[in-house]
Amino acid sequence: MKDFDLDKIIVIIKEMKNDQSVNGQTPLLDSGFLDSFDIITLVSQLEETFQVMVPGDEIIPENFNTVEDIAAMVQKQKET
Amino acid sequence: MSSAFKKVGIIGNGRMAKECAVLLNAFDPSGCKLVRVVVDGSKNNISADFEKYCQNMASDYIVSDNINNDETLAYLNSGDLDFVFSINNHQIIRDALLAIPVGGIINFHNGPLPRYGGLNACSWAIYNGEIHHGVTWHYVSQGVDNGDIIAQRCFDIEPDSTALKLVMKCINEGIGLFKEILPSILVGENVRIEQDPTKRLFYYSRQIPGEGVIDFSGDYASIDRLVRALNYNPLANPLGNPCGMVNGKVFYVDKVRLARPVLEGIPGQVLCTKDRFEIQVRDAVIEIVEIRDEMGMRVPVKRLIDKYDIMPGMKTEKR
Numbered sequence: 171m172k173d174f175d176l177d178k179i180i181v182i183i184k185e186m187k188n189d190q191s192v193n194g195q196t197p198l199l200d201s202g203f204l205d206s207f208d209i210i211t212l213v214s215q216l217e218e219t220f221q222v223m224v225p226g227d228e229i230i231p232e233n234f235n236t237v238e239d240i241a242a243m244v245q246k247q248k249e250t
Numbered sequence: 251m252s253s254a255f256k257k258v259g260i261i262g263n264g265r266m267a268k269e270c271a272v273l274l275n276a277f278d279p280s281g282c283k284l285v286r287v288v289v290d291g292s293k294n295n296i297s298a299d300f301e302k303y304c305q306n307m308a309s310d311y312i313v314s315d316n317i318n319n320d321e322t323l324a325y326l327n328s329g330d331l332d333f334v335f336s337i338n339n340h341q342i343i344r345d346a347l348l349a350i351p352v353g354g355i356i357n358f359h360n361g362p363l364p365r366y367g368g369l370n371a372c373s374w375a376i377y378n379g380e381i382h383h384g385v386t387w388h389y390v391s392q393g394v395d396n397g398d399i400i401a402q403r404c405f406d407i408e409p410d411s412t413a414l415k416l417v418m419k420c421i422n423e424g425i426g427l428f429k430e431i432l433p434s435i436l437v438g439e440n441v442r443i444e445q446d447p448t449k450r451l452f453y454y455s456r457q458i459p460g461e462g463v464i465d466f467s468g469d470y471a472s473i474d475r476l477v478r479a480l481n482y483n484p485l486a487n488p489l490g491n492p493c494g495m496v497n498g499k500v501f502y503v504d505k506v507r508l509a510r511p512v513l514e515g516i517p518g519q520v521l522c523t524k525d526r527f528e529i530q531v532r533d534a535v536i537e538i539v540e541i542r543d544e545m546g547m548r549v550p551v552k553r554l555i556d557k558y559d560i561m562p563g564m565k566t567e568k569r
Contacts, residue, residue, distance in 0.1 A: 202306055205265045205299040207418060213484040223548040226486035231298070 175241045182215045194238045199231050209234055222247035256436050257330055259286035261317055262337035266421045267300040270337050270428050282436050286329035287311035288322055290339045318344040326350050343390050355390040360420035364445040367395035368453040372416040377459035377479035383407050385424045398442040403427045412481035464494045466566040467517040470508055470534040477503050491542055495567040499558045504540035520564040525552045
């Protein structure tokens with residue numbers, strides 16, 4: 171997983187959440203940091219930024235728990 | 251009513267239930283207290299917003315995949331409830347549950363009742379070419395979506411709105427309306443407007459806009475409406491994506507755009523396939539911008555053109 175992917179994802183999330191502090195391991199779902207609306211917005215941003223298509227069956231909590239989980243999911247989509 | 255402050259329950263799930271719970275918990279405690287929460291466990295929710303909120307607030311709640319079962323009824327009965335709000339609740343409320351709160355059960359519906367009752371109101375509104383939509387808070391009665399109306403809020407449908415975008419707009423509008431009407435409900439001063447049954451428009455779960463099939467001999471506007479009505483991206487689509495067929499193979503469409511308002515071929519004919527998938531329809535040339543293969547997987551348009559061997563001059567077929 172590339173560091174710059176993590177950084178880009180962090181930037182996207184910070185922009186969505188009014189610059190709230192977030193890092194690679196911040197619990198995003200368990201803490202309620204991101205809700206379902208945020209995920210929908212985030213997926214659109216990820217698709218645009220990384221030129222990937224995120225299928226509906228990948229939008230599961232396991233792929234969005236942390237920035238690192240999101241980056242792994244994005245990487246997987248890049249490889250398909 | 252049973253106490254000076256009103257005892258309130260919520261049955262539901264998702265962001266909307268969470269935001270309404272936030273409003274209830276922030277309300278003057280001498281006015282109301284949220285004492286019972288049933289998280290509708292019948293459908294998966296991407297981030298389980300409502301349950302997470304209850305956990306974080308250390309609220310008393312249960313998760314129920316059958317809100318009418320004995321356990322759920324006993325839990326709600328023990329709350330001595332004045333009102334229950336049903337918010338993004340996907341389960342039918344039966345008589346025994348309906349009888350529990352003395353002030354009734356109040357439901358949120360993402361359509362302007364009595365129009366667009368039933369399921370998938372946002373998809374049907376887009377498909378039918380509505381330019382306005384609305385949300386309704388209403389009492390639950392023994393029928394479906396036919397109880398007295400407490401409040402409605404109407405708003406425009408954006409010309410490029412998809413079903414999911416309209417659902418999200420309904421949720422935001424519904425939360426705002428909830429904040430407005432809550433004080434009057436709690437003091438029993440809300441209005442009750444009987445629904446006019448002659449204006450009722452109702453859709454069942456078995457109904458799908460356009461049967462889910464694109465007629466490429468139709469006009470651009472109707473094709474665009476069908477595609478947007480069945481677009482729930484990025485979430486899984488509850489109705490199925492609209493399909494077409496060419497060269498004997500099925501494809502599904504997520505997005506079209508008007509390429510040129512001209513006639514360059516026969517309606518239904520493929521025109522250009524180098525790196526763009528263009529089809530002549532009745533009144534224009536349209537481009538399929540986002541597409542899925544026969545498995546329903548989103549793929550780049552160019553990849554699908556190559557995989558399906560699509561050539562100019564081919565005719566789209568009716569599935």
